[in-house]
Amino acid sequence: MPIYGLSTEIARDIYTFDTLTAVGISESVEVRGTNLTFINIVTGGSVTWEIQCSLDGTNWASIDTAKTKSAGTHADFYTGRVTRYVRIEVTSINIGYTLSVTLGAS
Numbered sequence: 001m002p003i004y005g006l007s008t009e010i011a012r013d014i015y016t017f018d019t020l021t022a023v024g025i026s027e028s029v030e031v032r033g034t035n036l037t038f039i040n041i042v043t044g045g046s047v048t049w050e051i052q053c054s055l056d057g058t059n060w061a062s063i064d065t066a067k068t069k070s071a072g073t074h075a076d077f078y079t080g081r082v083t084r085y086v087r088i089e090v091t092s093i094n095i096g097y098t099l100s101v102t103l104g105a106s
Helices: none
Strands: 012-018 029-031 038-043 049-056 067-069 070-080 083-091 098-105
Touching: 029 098, 038 049, 038 067, 049 098, 067 070, 083 098
Parallel strands: none
Antiparallel strands: 012 098, 029 083, 038 070, 038 098, 049 067, 049 083
C-alpha cells in the first residue's frame, strides 16, 4: 500500500478515496505527515460523514465531529495531527447522493 505525505513528488501527497454512495466506511489510506487537508464534494443533497484516524489500522477514532454538508465543495484543514491511517465513514446519505473526498498530506 502506498504512503501519502512528505514526498518530494506532489502526486504522492494526494489521494482520492473511492466515491461514497451509501452508509459505510471507505478504504483506509496510510499517511505520513501532521498536516491534513480534505476537499469534499457532495452531490444531490445533505450528507453526514466523519473523518477517522488510526495509529495501528485497527482502532479508529474521529479526528473531528461529524459533518453534515449540503451539495457543493467543502474543505477541512487539520494541523499537528499525528496519525498513520485515515478513512471516511458516511453515517447518513440518501439514494442518489454522493460524497467524493480527496486528501492532501504533508
